[in-house]
Amino acid sequence: MDTPVNKKKLSLKEKYSYLTRDLAWEPSYQSKEDLFPYATYEGIKVHDWEKWEDPFRLTMDAYWKYQAEKERKFYAIIDAFAQNNGHLKITDARYLSALKIFLQAISPGEYAAHKGFARAGREFPGVGPQVACQMQAIDEIRHAQTQIHAMSNYNKFYSGFHAFADQRDRIWYTSVARSFFDDAMSAGPFEFMIAIGFSFEYVLTNLLFVPFMSGAAYNGDMSTVTFGFSAQSDEARHMTLGLECIKFMLEQDPANVPIVQKWIDKWFWRGFRVLGLVSTMMDYMLPKRVMSWREAWNIYGEENGGALFNDLARYGIRPPKGWADAGEAVDHMSHQFMLALYQWNFGTAFHTWIPSDEDMEWLSKKYPDTFDKYYRPRWEHIKKMDEAGTPFNNFGLAKLCQTCQLPTVFTEPGDPSTLCHRETEYKGETYQFCSDHCCDIFNEEPEKYIQAWLPMPALFQDPLNGDLEAWMKWVSLENGSDNGDYQGSHDQTSFQKWRAMTTSN
Amino acid sequence: MSTVFIAFQTNEETRPIIEAIELDNPSATVHQEPAMVKIDAPDELVIRRETIEEQIGREYDLQELQVNLITMSGHLTEDEDTFTLSWK
Amino acid sequence: MQIDLRTVSIEPVRKTFDHLARRFGDKPASRYQEGSYDIQAAENLHYRPTWDPDQELYDPNLSRIRMKDWYDLKDPRQFYYSTYTLARSRQQENMEANFAFVEARGLQDMLPVDLKETALNLLVPLRHAAWGANQNNALVCGYGFGVVFTQPCMYHAMDNLGISQYLSRIGLLLGGTEALEQGKDTWMNDSAWQSLRRYVEDTMVIRDPFEVFVAQNVVLDGLLYPIVYERLVDTYLASQGGQAVAMLTQFMTNWFTESKKWTTGVLKVAAAESPENAQVLAEWINLWSDRAVSALLPIVNTVVDERVDEMVSEELDAFRARIAKTGVPL
Numbered sequence: 001m002d003t004p005v006n007k008k009k010l011s012l013k014e015k016y017s018y019l020t021r022d023l024a025w026e027p028s029y030q031s032k033e034d035l036f037p038y039a040t041y042e043g044i045k046v047h048d049w050e051k052w053e054d055p056f057r058l059t060m061d062a063y064w065k066y067q068a069e070k071e072r073k074f075y076a077i078i079d080a081f082a083q084n085n086g087h088l089k090i091t092d093a094r095y096l097s098a099l100k101i102f103l104q105a106i107s108p109g110e111y112a113a114h115k116g117f118a119r120a121g122r123e124f125p126g127v128g129p130q131v132a133c134q135m136q137a138i139d140e141i142r143h144a145q146t147q148i149h150a151m152s153n154y155n156k157f158y159s160g161f162h163a164f165a166d167q168r169d170r171i172w173y174t175s176v177a178r179s180f181f182d183d184a185m186s187a188g189p190f191e192f193m194i195a196i197g198f199s200f201e202y203v204l205t206n207l208l209f210v211p212f213m214s215g216a217a218y219n220g221d222m223s224t225v226t227f228g229f230s231a232q233s234d235e236a237r238h239m240t241l242g243l244e245c246i247k248f249m250l251e252q253d254p255a256n257v258p259i260v261q262k263w264i265d266k267w268f269w270r271g272f273r274v275l276g277l278v279s280t281m282m283d284y285m286l287p288k289r290v291m292s293w294r295e296a297w298n299i300y301g302e303e304n305g306g307a308l309f310n311d312l313a314r315y316g317i318r319p320p321k322g323w324a325d326a327g328e329a330v331d332h333m334s335h336q337f338m339l340a341l342y343q344w345n346f347g348t349a350f351h352t353w354i355p356s357d358e359d360m361e362w363l364s365k366k367y368p369d370t371f372d373k374y375y376r377p378r379w380e381h382i383k384k385m386d387e388a389g390t391p392f393n394n395f396g397l398a399k400l401c402q403t404c405q406l407p408t409v410f411t412e413p414g415d416p417s418t419l420c421h422r423e424t425e426y427k428g429e430t431y432q433f434c435s436d437h438c439c440d441i442f443n444e445e446p447e448k449y450i451q452a453w454l455p456m457p458a459l460f461q462d463p464l465n466g467d468l469e470a471w472m473k474w475v476s477l478e479n480g481s482d483n484g485d486y487q488g489s490h491d492q493t494s495f496q497k498w499r500a501m502t503t504s505n
Numbered sequence: 506m507s508t509v510f511i512a513f514q515t516n517e518e519t520r521p522i523i524e525a526i527e528l529d530n531p532s533a534t535v536h537q538e539p540a541m542v543k544i545d546a547p548d549e550l551v552i553r554r555e556t557i558e559e560q561i562g563r564e565y566d567l568q569e570l571q572v573n574l575i576t577m578s579g580h581l582t583e584d585e586d587t588f589t590l591s592w593k
Numbered sequence: 594m595q596i597d598l599r600t601v602s603i604e605p606v607r608k609t610f611d612h613l614a615r616r617f618g619d620k621p622a623s624r625y626q627e628g629s630y631d632i633q634a635a636e637n638l639h640y641r642p643t644w645d646p647d648q649e650l651y652d653p654n655l656s657r658i659r660m661k662d663w664y665d666l667k668d669p670r671q672f673y674y675s676t677y678t679l680a681r682s683r684q685q686e687n688m689e690a691n692f693a694f695v696e697a698r699g700l701q702d703m704l705p706v707d708l709k710e711t712a713l714n715l716l717v718p719l720r721h722a723a724w725g726a727n728q729n730n731a732l733v734c735g736y737g738f739g740v741v742f743t744q745p746c747m748y749h750a751m752d753n754l755g756i757s758q759y760l761s762r763i764g765l766l767l768g769g770t771e772a773l774e775q776g777k778d779t780w781m782n783d784s785a786w787q788s789l790r791r792y793v794e795d796t797m798v799i800r801d802p803f804e805v806f807v808a809q810n811v812v813l814d815g816l817l818y819p820i821v822y823e824r825l826v827d828t829y830l831a832s833q834g835g836q837a838v839a840m841l842t843q844f845m846t847n848w849f850t851e852s853k854k855w856t857t858g859v860l861k862v863a864a865a866e867s868p869e870n871a872q873v874l875a876e877w878i879n880l881w882s883d884r885a886v887s888a889l890l891p892i893v894n895t896v897v898d899e900r901v902d903e904m905v906s907e908e909l910d911a912f913r914a915r916i917a918k919t920g921v922p923l
Contacts (some may be wrong), residue, residue, distance in 0.1 A: 010770075012585050018765065018773055019758045023724035025781060029794040038644040055581060060755035062568055062686045068682030069572050071675045111632050111740075115651075118747055119735035122728060138747050142674040145628035152627055155604035162852060165631045175637075182639040185650055206576050210512065210541070217540035225540050229514050232807065233574045240581050290539055303870055304578050308508030311580075311592050441767040453637040476611055488604075496601050 009411035016057035021050070024127045036125040042188040043221035044260075049126030056132075056329075073196045074146055074230045081223040082153040088502060089220040091287040093158065093495035094486045098281040099151060099224060100213075100350035101162040103276065105177040107147040107206070107489040109170040112181035116192055123189045126386035129248075132241045136197075137468055139234040143227075150227040157498075158491050160349045163476035167349055170475045172455040173277075175343075176405045179452060184267075186448070190249065191263050197242030199267035203305055205235055208278050211296040215286045243308075250266035250315040257316050266444070268320035272329075273404040279334035280341065283363065284355060292366035297330045322437040325413045331367055332416055334377040340409045342382065343394040346468075349477050351486035354383050374416050391421065391485065395468075400456050402431040402449055410434050426450060507592040509550050509579035512543040519573045521560035522552070529553050541575055550579070551590040617837070623720050625671040630664055636866055654804040658863055663739025665866070669747075669757065669858040677748045681755070684844055688759065691840040692766070698758045698792025700837035701767050707814070709767055711829060715821065715896055717764040718786055723757035725793035726750075728811040737802035745855055749810065756845055763841050785895050786920045788888035794922040796881075803863070810856045811882040815915070818849035818906050819860045820889055852913075861919040871915075874921045882912065 010018070027035055039046075058066075078357045080086070090096075117137035122131050155161035168174050182193035213228030249256045279293040309319040320326075342352040355363065360379065364371045385392045398407030399421070412418045422433040433439040442449045460466050464474060472479050481490050509531060513519040515537070533546040544550065550565075553580055557565045565590045579590035608614070612631040613622040638650045647654065653663060653784040660666065672680070695701055704712070730750035737743040764772040780786055796808045822845045831839045886909055893901050913923055 008766075012583075015765075018770065019761050022773060022777070023720060023761070025721055025777065026788075027794050027797075028773070028790040030798050033797045035794070040611070041644065056568075057583065058568065059758050060751060063751075064678060064681040064685045064755070066568065066572050068678045071678050105828075108632070108634065112634065114747070115633070115735060115743075118731055118750075120742075121750075122731040122735055127724075130728075134727070134747075134750060134754070137731070137734070138674070138751055140625070141628075141744055141747065142678075144632055145674050148627050149624055152610070152622075155610060156607055157603070158606075162607055163611045165610065169636045170632055175639075178634060182650055182808070183633075184644045186640040186644075188644050208830065210576055214539045214541055215865050229541065229575050232576055233514075233571055236571065236574045236577050237578070243580065280509075296712075303508060304510075307509075307578065307592050308509055342580075409679045416847075448640050448643065451640045455637075458637075466812050476686060501603070504511075 012057055013054075016054060016059065019059050020054070020131050021127050025301075032125060035313065036123060038123045038188055039125050042190050042259070044190045044249055046126070047252055049128065051251065052126055052128035052242055054128050055244045056237045058135065058237075060344075070233060071142075074226055075149075076150045077226045078150050078153070080224050081150075085498075085502075086221075086223060087154055087157055088495075088498055089222075091219040093491045094351060094353060095219050095221070095285060095287055095351065096154060096158050096160070096491060097350040097486070098285040099154060099221075100164075101173075101277055101281060102224075103147065103151045104167045104171070104349060105174045107144050107151075107164070108174070109141050109177050109181045110144035110147065112178070112185060113196055114144065116181070116185045116196060119185075120189045120192055129193075129241075129245065132237075132244075132348070133193075136238050136241060137236075139238070142234070143231045146227040146230065151221065155386070157494065159478065159481045159489070160351070160491075162478075163349065163482075166476040167218075169456070171349060172347065175453065175455045176277070178273055179405045180270055183270065183448075193242065193245045194249075194260060194263040195230075195267045195270070197238065197480045198246045199242075199264065199271045201235060201238045202242040202308070203268060203301075204271045204275050205232075205239075206300040206304065207275055207296055209235060210300065211291055212278060212282055215282060215288075215290045218288050218290050219286055235273060235353050246312070247315075250312070250317065261317055262444070264317065265321040265437075266441050269322040269326075269435075269441065272310045272322065273434075273438070276333050276337055276406070276467070280337040283334035283366070284352075284359070289362065293334050293356070294330050297327075301330070302327065321440075322435075325435070325437065328413055329410065331370040332374070332411060333370065335363070336409050336411070339375070339378055339382075340398070340407055342501055343392055344398075344407075346393055346395070347472075347477070347483065347485055348481075349475075349482040351484065351489050351491060353486040354386060355379060370416065385440065386485075392422050398456070399432045400454050401434035401438050402452055403433060403441045404453070405454070406434055408432060408434045411447050441469060506547050507579075508545050508547060508548060509577075509590040510543055510545045511550060511552075511577040512541050512575040512591060514573045514575060515540055515542050516573065522557055522573075525556040525560050526550070526552055529556050543575075546590075549589065549591040550593070554586050565589065623671070624675070626674050628673040629667075629744060631740075633740050639742060645869060651738060652736075655736055655738075656801045658803040658870050660739075660863065660866055660870075664741050665858050665862050666739065666742040667856050667862075668741060668745045671757055673750055677736060684847065685755075688841075691694045692762065695837050695840060696766065697746055703913070704767070704837060705834055708830060708833050708835050710839075711896055712826075712835060713764060713768050713772050713776065714779060715825060715892070716760050716838075717768075717772055718780040718783075719817075719821065720757040720760035720764070720773075720776065722779045722789060722793055723753050723760060725797060726809055726814065727753035727757065728797055729805045732797075732800075733802045736800070737806070742859065746806070749852065756848070759841070759844055763838070766841070768793050785891040788884070789892060792881075792884055792888045806856075806859070807874065807877045808881040810852075811916075812858060813885050814849065815853065815856070815881065815912050816885045816889060816908060818845065819911070820893060820905065822846045822849065822917075824908070825893065829897060857915060857919050860879070860916070860921060864920040871921055875923050877919060878916060879923060882909065 064075045114137050115142060116164040117133045121134035121137050123128050151161055184192050207226050213225050216224040249258055249260050282293045341348060360376055382392045401408055408421050410420050412420045420435055422436060422439040423430050424439055460470050464471050477488060485494055526544055530546050530550050533544050533550060536543045554565055554567050577590055579592050582589045609612040610620050611860055613626055616630060633651055642650060682728050727750045730746045730753055734743045734746035761773060764776055780790060796805060799805050826842050827839050827846060828878055864874055886905060890905055893905060
């Protein structure tokens with residue numbers, strides 16, 4: 001027998017480096033440019049990929065092991081949820097509107113992120129980011145699938161879930177989220193990382209997954225909590241990747257700083273607009289609330305984002321340009337959104353409703369400076385119209401912002417009584433915007449944003465030509481069942497009937 | 506001063522982990538929220554493998570944390586023995 | 594009051610999602626169907642890629658292969674994330690047990706010196722080839738069209754990474770970090786390995802996702818895995834006292850047996866779609882299998898001296914027979 005090889009014990013870091021970094025080689029039969037054709041056109045300079053610090057040194061065996069554990073738990077819970085009619089344990093079926101928005105607008109984004117990270121996992125010329133991106137790619141398809149699987153049971157009993165795949169591509173409000181992901185995917189690999197890895201994952205997803213999911217738990221929806229928290233356990237890795245990626249770009253070359261800053265400005269605002277929908281989900285759609293959107297923003301936006309931008313200041317990075325406006329908008333946005341969604345609820349595949357007196361009390365307590373002054377009077381007016389038998393519906397169409405695709409329903413910074421509206425002319429055409437920041441984003445890349453598909457104008461073009469019934473058919477919206485007020489809806493009557501069955505014979 | 510935080514799902518597996526974190530980080534604050542526990546700490550929070558092992562009486566790999574992790578904030582440094590979040 | 598909800602029998606108002614009812618009829622869908630079909634945006638895409646404005650964000654025309662419906666290319670294993678991960682975690686547990694078994698008994702040190710050298714020289718450079726396979730599958734997933742075709746490519750890419758990590762661990766166990774350095778040098782400079790490295794680099798610049806799928810998963814893996822793992826490791830090395838090595842490559846053997854069901858399944862459907870597809874596939878398979886055979890021959894030669902041509906041509910015949918059954922006219 002020969003002498004055993006003298007093997008020193010490798011540290012976690014060294015071992016990981018052998019099991020990832022060391023796999024690649026310097027090509028000689030093909031050029032690096034041909035192998036990684038999209039690595040330089042954005043202008044980001046990288047001198048040494050070896051300087052990349054791996055976040056979470058997970059090898060595949062550990063990945064399979066821990067992820068399988070999460071999967072077993074997840075499916076055990078949603079199976080039990082389906083078998084035990086778990087949907088009857090939620091506080092109230094109006095809560096499901098939040099889930100419908102989630103499935104129609106956010107789950108498709110998970111899939112888009114999967115695809116985008118698969119591309120980034122191929123296009124970066126460094127193994128460290130490639131492997132991290134690939135793990136995120138496979139995680140993201142997990143998230144899309146666990147969400148669909150969790151909501152599949154609700155679809156069997158409630159309206160609004162059945163056509164999420166059609167509505168993803170056609171209905172007006174999902175275009176907000178899809179344009180966000182399309183925008184990120186059509187960017188180069190570095191900008192994609194700032195868009196999704198940094199702005200969305202690090203700065204914003206806590207707002208989506210943490211307080212909202214905690215709210216789902218509070219409202220008895222164990223199925224959603226489970227996919228939410230289970231997904232979020234992957235996000236912890238993704239956030240670390242996003243943060244590492246931005247530090248890496250900033251440390252590689254000072255010339256990267258202004259490019260990265262521009263992307264932070266852009267993607268913070270894009271993300272903030274998309275997550276606006278979550279503000280409404282939290283403030284209006286949860287029958288029992290854990291915290292307001294404002295409170296969540298204070299913790300996960302102001303405090304956490306503040307700490308982050310303090311930290312990045314050493315590279316010469318400042319908070320995103322829209323940061324202060326966002327902080328101000330937080331006191332208004334959920335109300336503005338809910339009012340908008342309510343007045344256009346003939347065209348939404350989820351229900352809205354007039355907040356009850358008790359709801360309004362809560363809102364007024366949580367938004368002492370804004371709710372009673374600006375929004376309670378509007379709700380009271382809408383309530384009167386409803387009581388008079390003439391519910392308020394706005395069949396006129398809002399202008400959509402060319403950048404974020406939201407209706408222009410927001411108010412001027414510093415003046416909550418005036419609607420904010422911007423426009424710009426490009427090559428003889430006029431384009432509309434909801435804010436200065438969306439207008440600026442357009443002006444940076446007009447050739448990109450003029451391509452945007454705008455769902456509202458589509459209603460007036462061939463073949464729909466303004467025919468609302470045909471439009472509903474085209475977006476697979478079941479009129480009278482998927483849309484409209486929650487009061488009197490199928491969801492409400494079925495839920496009440498089924499709940500009654502559980503307490504009597 | 507900036508706050509770092511980490512949050513876990515509330516369950517039997519995370520109970521001893523949270524106890525270990527409290528032992529190692531006297532300045533940390535623990536918040537019990539629906540279905541989750543969030544721990545805040547000023548500037549730095551350290552999770553030690555050894556302390557968890559003392560709580561659970563078996564060997565522990567810090568990568569197991571990921572199974573019940575919900576979110577965190579701060580720069581992460583990780584080796585065999587510690588998992589540290591910090592703003593520095 | 595505790596309510597026993599199980600006692601309530603409620604009739605569902607709907608069996609499945611609309612898009613699945615259109616495809617499979619109005620009945621409850623499987624989790625594979627729910628998690629795979631039509632979950633990719635299909636129309637009204639917003640912007641063209643800045644990295645290549647000639648492409649759509651999801652573009653079926655990047656390939657010479659044409660499908661009326663890319664969702665025909667389903668994965669016979671019906672892997673979605675959960676079933677995939679559970680399957681791999683079981684295999685991973687076995688592999689952990691195998692590594693532990695070898696290490697606990699010091700079997701790596703009991704291997705005859707020559708045989709250990711042979712195993713290291715054969716297996717360690719292959720971790721780089723597996724990394725190339727990872728890159729190629731990430732590309733097919735990223736740019737291919739239709740979830741049922743592309744999602745298994747992501748799983749495959751992660752498998753390729755896992756395999757390259759198992760090969761690295763074998764190198765570390767048998768020869769420490771020096772074995773990895775030596776293996777990389779072989780991969781970069783040893784003349785016996787250059788045709789293979791060239792093959793891998795050449796496939797990494799192809800941007801037709803289906804051709805990458807064919808050149809990597811169908812052809813190269815279709816020849817390399819049976820030759821290296823079944824013939825050289827499980828049969829030849831094992832017969833020379835290298836059973837311990839075979840234990841450490843068990844994942845690869847099982848993985849290939851499983852995944853060839855998928856690759857041939859995809860090939861069969863794509864070929865049946867049109868004579869044009871079948872023709873393109875034949876052209877690719879002929880081109881790349883000629884190159885793969887000449888890349889693998891010198892490597893096999895470093896392990897065994899006799900009947901090398903015979904062994905490789907037997908495997909080529911078996912490969913061609915398997916492809917012929919898919920309807921590709923070679």
